[in-house]
Amino acid sequence: MLTSRQVRGPRAAGLRPFALTALRHPSISLLLEDHRNLLVDLLDGLGSPLHIVLPEVFEENVVRLREAFADAGAAADILFAKKANKADCYVSSAAALGIGVDVASAPELVKALAGGVPGHRIGISGPEKDDVLHALAVQHGCLVAVDSVGELRRLAATARLARRQADVLLRSRTAGQPASRFGLSQAERDTAVGLCAELAPHIALRGFSFHLNGYSAAERATAANEMIEHCLGARRRGSPSADLVDIGGGLPVRYVEPRLWDEFLRQNEPAHYHAAKDFAGFYPYGGRPAAQAVRVIMAHPVDGSESLAAKARRSGVRFLAEPGRALLDQAGFTMYRVQQVDDRRDTDGYGIVTVAGSSFSLSEQWFNSDYAPDPLLLSARPAPDELFPACVAGSTCLESDLLTWRKIGFPRPVHRGDRLVYLNTAGYQMDSNESPFHDVALPRKVVLRVGDGDGTPRWRLDGI
Known part of the structure; x- marks a missing residue:
C-alpha cells in the first residue's frame, strides 16, 4: 500500500x-525497461490507444496448458476462443501449433x-446459429455445438443438401445451472440424442x-x-462416436498476487472511487x-474417489x-497517451x-465492473516523487467513460504527454467493446516479437 507520502488537500485526509x-511477463519487463523508446515511438506514430499483442506469450500459454492436461493423464x-481477441496473429499461432479455434x-x-x-480443428459455438454459419x-467439417432440437433439425437439413455428415456436440444444461439460457434441458437432450441416431446419415x-x-x-x-x-x-x-466432452473456457487468470488481491477486497469501499462508485x-x-486450474479440475474426485481424468x-x-483469456494471459497490453490532467x-x-481514447478499449465496464490492476505511468519528463491519486477517464462526452474509476496512487504527478500502460489486456479487454464512436478510427494492434534474431524486438501491424 502506498502510505509513505502525504496527499494534500482538505478532503484527502485518510x-x-x-x-x-x-x-508482468519477462518479455514485457524487457520491453518496458530496455525498449521503452520503441513503445513510445509506436504510440506517438500510430495513435492512442495502441494495443501491443505478443504471440510468443500466447504460444507459451498453449504449451503450458497442453502440459497440464498431459500431467493430469487426460487426453x-x-x-x-477467438471471441476473446480479434487479432489475427493469435489465430496464426494456433495454426502453427496445431491447436484449434x-x-x-x-x-x-x-x-x-x-x-x-x-476446418476439422474448428469448433462452432453460440446459440441458434444461422443457416450461413451452418453451411x-x-x-x-467443423464441430458444431447445437443448442436446441430445432437447431439440430436445421443443421441436419443443411447436411442433407450438402450430402455430408455434420459433426455435432449437444450443449446441455448442467444440474448446477438448470436455468441457463444456453443448452438443452434433460427432456430436450433425450429427444436430441434420439434424433441423432435417427438422422445418422446426416x-x-x-x-x-x-x-x-x-x-x-469443482x-x-x-x-x-x-x-x-x-x-x-x-x-x-x-451413437457410438459420442466420445468428446467439451469443458468450455472459464479457466482463471492471475493478474495480481493473491495476497494483494485479498487485501484489496478487505479494504475496498466506494470512497476509493470517483463519484463514490460502488461495484x-x-x-x-x-x-x-x-494450468493449475486444469490440474485441479482433472484431479477432482467423481463418483467416489476416482478422478475426472481417470x-x-x-x-x-x-x-x-475452449480457453480464451487463459491463452491470452500476459499476451498483450494497451497504451494510452495522457491528453489532460485535472488536478x-x-x-x-x-x-x-x-x-x-476511451474505455471502449478497456472493456471491463461491459461487465459492470472496474479493471482493477494499476496502470503504469511512463513520464514524458522528470517529475518529483510525490503520491498523486487520480482516476483515469476517456476523452468522449460520456459521464461513464472512465477506464479506471478507482483512485490510483500514481508515484508522481501525471502530466499531459505522459503515457499510461494497462498490462494484460489481451483477454477480452482490448476490443470486445471497441466502436468508432465520435467517428474515431478503431485503435491499431501492433504485433511484437521479442525473441527473434538478435534480441531486437520486431514489430508489424496485425492482419492476415
Missing part, C-alpha cells in the same frame, strides 16, 4: 490509494480458415458440451462428469493460474477445452487523468 501492482484438444460467427470462421486452421461449418453425435458462469473448478469437473455420463448413454442409444463484483484477479480414460472420452487535490483530494 485517503491511501491501494496499489494493485500487475504481474485433450485445445480450441482458442472456437468461433461463433461466419466472419470468425472465415478468419480462422484464412489464418491456416483446418460453412458443414462444408469445412448427423454424427460426437459428444456433449455445457456452459457455466464462474470459475469454480463445478466444472462435476459438469464434465455429467457429460461423460451423457456420452455413455448416447452410445447405448445408437457489485470483480473478476477474481488473484485467482489460480490456468474416469474419462476408462470411459474412452477425450476432452475439448482536484485541493478540493476533492484526487485528480482526473483524461487519456486520448
Whole structure:
C-alpha cells in the first residue's frame, strides 16, 4: 500500500490509494525497461490507444496448458476462443501449433480458415446459429455445438443438401445451472440424442458440451462428469462416436498476487472511487493460474474417489477445452497517451487523468465492473516523487467513460504527454467493446516479437 507520502488537500485526509501492482511477463519487463523508446515511438506514430499483442506469450500459454492436461493423464484438444481477441496473429499461432479455434460467427470462421486452421480443428459455438454459419461449418467439417432440437433439425437439413455428415456436440444444461439460457434441458437432450441416431446419415453425435458462469473448478469437473455420463448413454442409444466432452473456457487468470488481491477486497469501499462508485463484483484477479486450474479440475474426485481424468480414460472420452483469456494471459497490453490532467487535490483530494481514447478499449465496464490492476505511468519528463491519486477517464462526452474509476496512487504527478500502460489486456479487454464512436478510427494492434534474431524486438501491424 502506498502510505509513505502525504496527499494534500482538505478532503484527502485518510485517503491511501491501494496499489494493485500487475504481474508482468519477462518479455514485457524487457520491453518496458530496455525498449521503452520503441513503445513510445509506436504510440506517438500510430495513435492512442495502441494495443501491443505478443504471440510468443500466447504460444507459451498453449504449451503450458497442453502440459497440464498431459500431467493430469487426460487426453485433450485445445480450441482458442477467438471471441476473446480479434487479432489475427493469435489465430496464426494456433495454426502453427496445431491447436484449434472456437468461433461463433461466419466472419470468425472465415478468419480462422484464412489464418491456416483446418476446418476439422474448428469448433462452432453460440446459440441458434444461422443457416450461413451452418453451411460453412458443414462444408469445412467443423464441430458444431447445437443448442436446441430445432437447431439440430436445421443443421441436419443443411447436411442433407450438402450430402455430408455434420459433426455435432449437444450443449446441455448442467444440474448446477438448470436455468441457463444456453443448452438443452434433460427432456430436450433425450429427444436430441434420439434424433441423432435417427438422422445418422446426416448427423454424427460426437459428444456433449455445457456452459457455466464462474470459475469454480469443482463445478466444472462435476459438469464434465455429467457429460461423460451423457456420452455413455448416447452410445447405448445408437451413437457410438459420442466420445468428446467439451469443458468450455472459464479457466482463471492471475493478474495480481493473491495476497494483494485479498487485501484489496478487505479494504475496498466506494470512497476509493470517483463519484463514490460502488461495484457489485470483480473478476477474481488473484485467482489460480490456468494450468493449475486444469490440474485441479482433472484431479477432482467423481463418483467416489476416482478422478475426472481417470474416469474419462476408462470411459474412452477425450476432452475439448475452449480457453480464451487463459491463452491470452500476459499476451498483450494497451497504451494510452495522457491528453489532460485535472488536478482536484485541493478540493476533492484526487485528480482526473483524461487519456486520448476511451474505455471502449478497456472493456471491463461491459461487465459492470472496474479493471482493477494499476496502470503504469511512463513520464514524458522528470517529475518529483510525490503520491498523486487520480482516476483515469476517456476523452468522449460520456459521464461513464472512465477506464479506471478507482483512485490510483500514481508515484508522481501525471502530466499531459505522459503515457499510461494497462498490462494484460489481451483477454477480452482490448476490443470486445471497441466502436468508432465520435467517428474515431478503431485503435491499431501492433504485433511484437521479442525473441527473434538478435534480441531486437520486431514489430508489424496485425492482419492476415
